[in-house]
Amino acid sequence: MTSYTLLKARSQEVARIHSIGSILGWDQQVCLPPSGGAERAEQNAWLAGQAHRLWTDPQVGRWISDCESAPPQPADGFVPANVREWRRRHDRAVRVPESLVEALSRATSLAHEAWVEARRESRFPIFQPHLGRVVDLLRQTADRVGYTAHPYDALLDEYEPGWTTAEVVELFDRFAPGATVLVRQAGDIPPPGPLPAGPYPIGAQQQFNHRVAESIGFDFFRGRIDTAQHPFCTELGPDDIRLTTRYDESDFTSSLYGILHEAGHGLYEQGLSKADHGTPAGQAASLGIHESQSRLWENHIGRTRAFWEHWFEEAVRHFPQLADTDPAGITRHVNRIARSLIRVEADEVTYDLHIVVRFDLERRLVEGSLAVADLPEAWNAEYEKRLGLHVPDDSHGCLQDIHWSGGAIGYFPTYTLGNLCAAQLIGAAHRELAGLDSSLAAGDYTPLREWLRSRIHGRGHSLAPVDLIREATGSPPGPEDHLTHLADKVRLARES
Amino acid sequence: MTSYTLLKARSQEVARIHSIGSILGWDQQVCLPPSGGAERAEQNAWLAGQAHRLWTDPQVGRWISDCESAPPQPADGFVPANVREWRRRHDRAVRVPESLVEALSRATSLAHEAWVEARRESRFPIFQPHLGRVVDLLRQTADRVGYTAHPYDALLDEYEPGWTTAEVVELFDRFAPGATVLVRQAGDIPPPGPLPAGPYPIGAQQQFNHRVAESIGFDFFRGRIDTAQHPFCTELGPDDIRLTTRYDESDFTSSLYGILHEAGHGLYEQGLSKADHGTPAGQAASLGIHESQSRLWENHIGRTRAFWEHWFEEAVRHFPQLADTDPAGITRHVNRIARSLIRVEADEVTYDLHIVVRFDLERRLVEGSLAVADLPEAWNAEYEKRLGLHVPDDSHGCLQDIHWSGGAIGYFPTYTLGNLCAAQLIGAAHRELAGLDSSLAAGDYTPLREWLRSRIHGRGHSLAPVDLIREATGSPPGPEDHLTHLADKVRLARES
Numbered sequence: 008m009t010s011y012t013l014l015k016a017r018s019q020e021v022a023r024i025h026s027i028g029s030i031l032g033w034d035q036q037v038c039l040p041p042s043g044g045a046e047r048a049e050q051n052a053w054l055a056g057q058a059h060r061l062w063t064d065p066q067v068g069r070w071i072s073d074c075e076s077a078p079p080q081p082a083d084g085f086v087p088a089n090v091r092e093w094r095r096r097h098d099r100a101v102r103v104p105e106s107l108v109e110a111l112s113r114a115t116s117l118a119h120e121a122w123v124e125a126r127r128e129s130r131f132p133i134f135q136p137h138l139g140r141v142v143d144l145l146r147q148t149a150d151r152v153g154y155t156a157h158p159y160d161a162l163l164d165e166y167e168p169g170w171t172t173a174e175v176v177e178l179f180d181r182f183a184p185g186a187t188v189l190v191r192q193a194g195d196i197p198p199p200g201p202l203p204a205g206p207y208p209i210g211a212q213q214q215f216n217h218r219v220a221e222s223i224g225f226d227f228f229r230g231r232i233d234t235a236q237h238p239f240c241t242e243l244g245p246d247d248i249r250l251t252t253r254y255d256e257s258d259f260t261s262s263l264y265g266i267l268h269e270a271g272h273g274l275y276e277q278g279l280s281k282a283d284h285g286t287p288a289g290q291a292a293s294l295g296i297h298e299s300q301s302r303l304w305e306n307h308i309g310r311t312r313a314f315w316e317h318w319f320e321e322a323v324r325h326f327p328q329l330a331d332t333d334p335a336g337i338t339r340h341v342n343r344i345a346r347s348l349i350r351v352e353a354d355e356v357t358y359d360l361h362i363v364v365r366f367d368l369e370r371r372l373v374e375g376s377l378a379v380a381d382l383p384e385a386w387n388a389e390y391e392k393r394l395g396l397h398v399p400d401d402s403h404g405c406l407q408d409i410h411w412s413g414g415a416i417g418y419f420p421t422y423t424l425g426n427l428c429a430a431q432l433i434g435a436a437h438r439e440l441a442g443l444d445s446s447l448a449a450g451d452y453t454p455l456r457e458w459l460r461s462r463i464h465g466r467g468h469s470l471a472p473v474d475l476i477r478e479a480t481g482s483p484p485g486p487e488d489h490l491t492h493l494a495d496k497v498r499l500a501r502e503s
Numbered sequence: 504m505t506s507y508t509l510l511k512a513r514s515q516e517v518a519r520i521h522s523i524g525s526i527l528g529w530d531q532q533v534c535l536p537p538s539g540g541a542e543r544a545e546q547n548a549w550l551a552g553q554a555h556r557l558w559t560d561p562q563v564g565r566w567i568s569d570c571e572s573a574p575p576q577p578a579d580g581f582v583p584a585n586v587r588e589w590r591r592r593h594d595r596a597v598r599v600p601e602s603l604v605e606a607l608s609r610a611t612s613l614a615h616e617a618w619v620e621a622r623r624e625s626r627f628p629i630f631q632p633h634l635g636r637v638v639d640l641l642r643q644t645a646d647r648v649g650y651t652a653h654p655y656d657a658l659l660d661e662y663e664p665g666w667t668t669a670e671v672v673e674l675f676d677r678f679a680p681g682a683t684v685l686v687r688q689a690g691d692i693p694p695p696g697p698l699p700a701g702p703y704p705i706g707a708q709q710q711f712n713h714r715v716a717e718s719i720g721f722d723f724f725r726g727r728i729d730t731a732q733h734p735f736c737t738e739l740g741p742d743d744i745r746l747t748t749r750y751d752e753s754d755f756t757s758s759l760y761g762i763l764h765e766a767g768h769g770l771y772e773q774g775l776s777k778a779d780h781g782t783p784a785g786q787a788a789s790l791g792i793h794e795s796q797s798r799l800w801e802n803h804i805g806r807t808r809a810f811w812e813h814w815f816e817e818a819v820r821h822f823p824q825l826a827d828t829d830p831a832g833i834t835r836h837v838n839r840i841a842r843s844l845i846r847v848e849a850d851e852v853t854y855d856l857h858i859v860v861r862f863d864l865e866r867r868l869v870e871g872s873l874a875v876a877d878l879p880e881a882w883n884a885e886y887e888k889r890l891g892l893h894v895p896d897d898s899h900g901c902l903q904d905i906h907w908s909g910g911a912i913g914y915f916p917t918y919t920l921g922n923l924c925a926a927q928l929i930g931a932a933h934r935e936l937a938g939l940d941s942s943l944a945a946g947d948y949t950p951l952r953e954w955l956r957s958r959i960h961g962r963g964h965s966l967a968p969v970d971l972i973r974e975a976t977g978s979p980p981g982p983e984d985h986l987t988h989l990a991d992k993v994r995l996a997r998e999s
Binding site for chain 1: 516519520522523526527530534535536537538539543544545546549550639665722723724725726727729739740741742743745
């Protein structure tokens with residue numbers, strides 16, 4: 008067996024352990040009984056430790072060196088990219104001791120349980136010691152991984168390889184002022200009339216969501232949809248991709264856009280190369296690229312007038328009260344612009360300001376210029392400043408998101424990177440695919456999905472995220488297309 | 504750290520891996536999308552391999568030898584029993600190579616998927632090659648484990664330590680003739696009238712089942728109930744015990760008795776010593792003992808007139824049509840006796856004959872005197888001979904049970920052992936607990952549950968199953984109490 012073959016098998020074994028961890032994580036969010044959290048933390052820690060041990064094995068370093076000094080022949084197209092990415096991951100992993108990996112896994116499992124309770128009771132002090140421990144362990148991780156400019160670099164690199172904190176700051180600085188102006192312009196647009204009153208029964212929502220997800224190409228033979236407090240998509244194996252959403256009986260569009268979003272992630276996972284499963288070439292490029300897929304389907308497809316012209320009749324069959332409105336009415340409803348406190352319920356125009364707040368706060372937490380105990384106050388001040396909103400309690404403030412409880416600091420900026428990339432990708436698709444408008448109007452999503460398969464999904468992590476976007480759209484991620492898209496949204500809201 | 508401490512930690516690590524495997528197994532039966540089976544097989548195999556590797560580590564053998572030659576001091580009461588059981592398990596495990604363990608794990612994961620399909624389509628040939636592979640691997644396992652009289656001994660020992668095949672044959676020979684006579688006597692009893700017509704909505708069944716399970720002491724803070732094709736109980740961690748059942752909208756008693764049965768298993772798991780979790784003293788003694796707990800609650804409590812006198816009013820609140828019957832009517836319905844094809848739907852009187860058939864067939868499969876290809880024919884002949892029934896198709900015949908697809912050969916006799924032990928245990932409880940009849944009549948299940956906690960649950964696997972029953976009831980497992988119980992059932996059916 009060659010070093011490359013051994014390395015590939017090891018990479019696949021580690022990916023398998025991560026999938027097992029995803030099963031435990033999915034179950035924790037969808038099923039776990041209240042008392043089960045403590046042992047689940049130990050189970051997760053054990054798995055994390057095994058994966059870490061296997062990947063930091065000195066033999067892995069030697070196999071990688073072998074491949075670097077004598078590239079395997081015949082090399083298929085993905086071999087150099089795999090070796091390069093394995094090198095990055097191995098170097099990163101060996102710098103973090105197993106004890107730290109296990110401690111972080113255990114701390115985040117417990118922090119998740121504490122966060123659920125803290126959010127339910129809107130009491131930050133329940134979560135505070137857990138978040139303190141998580142931030143402390145992440146700072147230790149950053150110190151071990153190493154960085155030149157800012158400890159946040161070491162965390163960001165986990166989610167968005169190839170980007171530095173300074174580059175994201177610079178990009179956000181080019182984007183945020185324009186977004187702020189648009190939010191201000193939208194401020195005096197009167198809200199559209201409400202949707203016809205509910206209830207929109209959960210069963211009917213589930214059926215309609217299923218139909219929509221299936222139509223854009225989500226394969227239910229290789230996946231499913233469940234209910235969880237926080238919508239997510241997770242890979243439990245190459246043929247087991249799961250989406251979750253939550254239901255609001257007064258507004259069917261809440262779960263629908265949750266599913267359109269998560270199914271966008273799911274299409275990416277289902278579109279990865281199965282032949283390369285468990286290797287970088289068969290894995291997602293980054294979270295920002297992942298998010299570009301979910302946002303594209305959720306916003307650039309799902310919130311268009313064309314989407315509702317196509318789906319209106321079917322929606323009425325599921326929700327007869329919708330007969331009192333029309334496609335234009337639903338489109339107005341799902342494009343209403345209003346500053347609000349909860350990120351996951353934010354409209355497109357204000358959404359990125361929620362990210363700017365979090366990106367700023369988590370950088371300060373990591374560098375130590377903001378104490379965990381002072382987070383609620385700092386959060387509330389940022390919402391006052393950037394969105395002009397008063398935060399009434401922590402469950403509508405710094406307790407709203409699951410991320411930090413899971414140790415995912417460095418993750419939030421990938422949402423806005425995803426928005427920027429989604430706008431660039433849909434623009435490129437429209438330039439390249441003649442007749443795209445009419446296929447979308449007919450509810451035929453195949454041409455767009457296949458274009459994404461060839462330009463993004465099927466290429467996995469064979470390119471750095473920036474290069475992947477450059478090759479697919481002609482330029483690296485920038486703010487222009489997304490700002491243009493948001494300006495269109497403001498204009499349409501004003502005109503309608 | 505002493506050898507005992509190291510050994511205990513290793514035992515707990517292995518138990519943790521088994522719990523992770525149970526999460527994957529639960530998910531496979533409750534949630535897994537159709538395409539997910541292949542990778543799930545690999546994930547299970549990986550976990551099985553890890554557990555096997557850790558437990559066959561030569562260091563484990565040395566630690567056990569240390570404890571045997573110089574028993575750890577101060578020894579709590581369970582130390583000698585733990586060391587004895589660890590020795591048994593280690594000796595057994597080292598004889599089976601890791602490759603065989605992984606092959607069996609992989610084969611059974613795939614066989615499970617094939618069985619689901621074969622049963623749905625009632626086509627044995629879909630399942631046949633998988634069962635052939637499983638039987639072959641189990642025969643290899645038996646050869647490696649070793650046995651003196653019969654290869655089946657080596658498999659039975661996995662589920663019912665301390666029993667030999669010959670002993671079970673001898674016990675069944677003392678039991679089966681009496682059971683056969685009772686079945687014949689019951690043959691001419693006219694069936695009771697049906698329950699009031701359904702539908703019994705699934706939601707109402709779930710609520711009623713939840714109330715009943717809670718009343719006998721199942722702790723939903725440490726467990727939950729889900730829907731699966733085959734009812735089961737599984738331990739995903741000491742505080743995460745899950746039950747499943749399936750629903751028939753025309754008869755609410757089907758899911759109810761499923762839950763009473765599985766909750767009996769669940770009470771055992773929840774009643775194990777948490778301080779000894781992951782060691783034999785904190786684990787169930789055997790499957791037969793496990794089954795004694797489920798049968799006791801299902802049959803000796805749930806099918807009594809006293810049970811329905813207590814629960815009737817509440818049942819009517821959930822299922823208003825029951826107002827047309829009375830406690831005696833429901834009791835008659837749930838004690839009707841009729842020979843039938845499906846084991847899990849069999850009444851108490853005929854049930855054990857289903858087990859006798861399976862025990863006989865699986866012994867012949869393992870010894871090679873019955874070819875897998877000939878199983879359907881042999882199955883059908885046995886049902887003709889023992890129950891006088893014609894099997895119309897394989898889904899009502901040899902495809903009905905999940906066990907063989909999971910490699911669980913040697914498991915079926917534990918059901919009848921459980922029935923025998925349940926009858927002995929409830930008899931002993933009645934002798935020892937003054938006023939038990941009146942507390943049961945009042946729906947107060949605490950005295951019985953606490954008696955089981957002290958005599959069975961809390962003792963874990965600190966004694967061999969036979970000794971556990973002898974200490975709790977005054978005699979080893981025998982046929983008398985169960986035959987008396989069945990004869991009472993026949994008499995009551997005739998009188999009512």
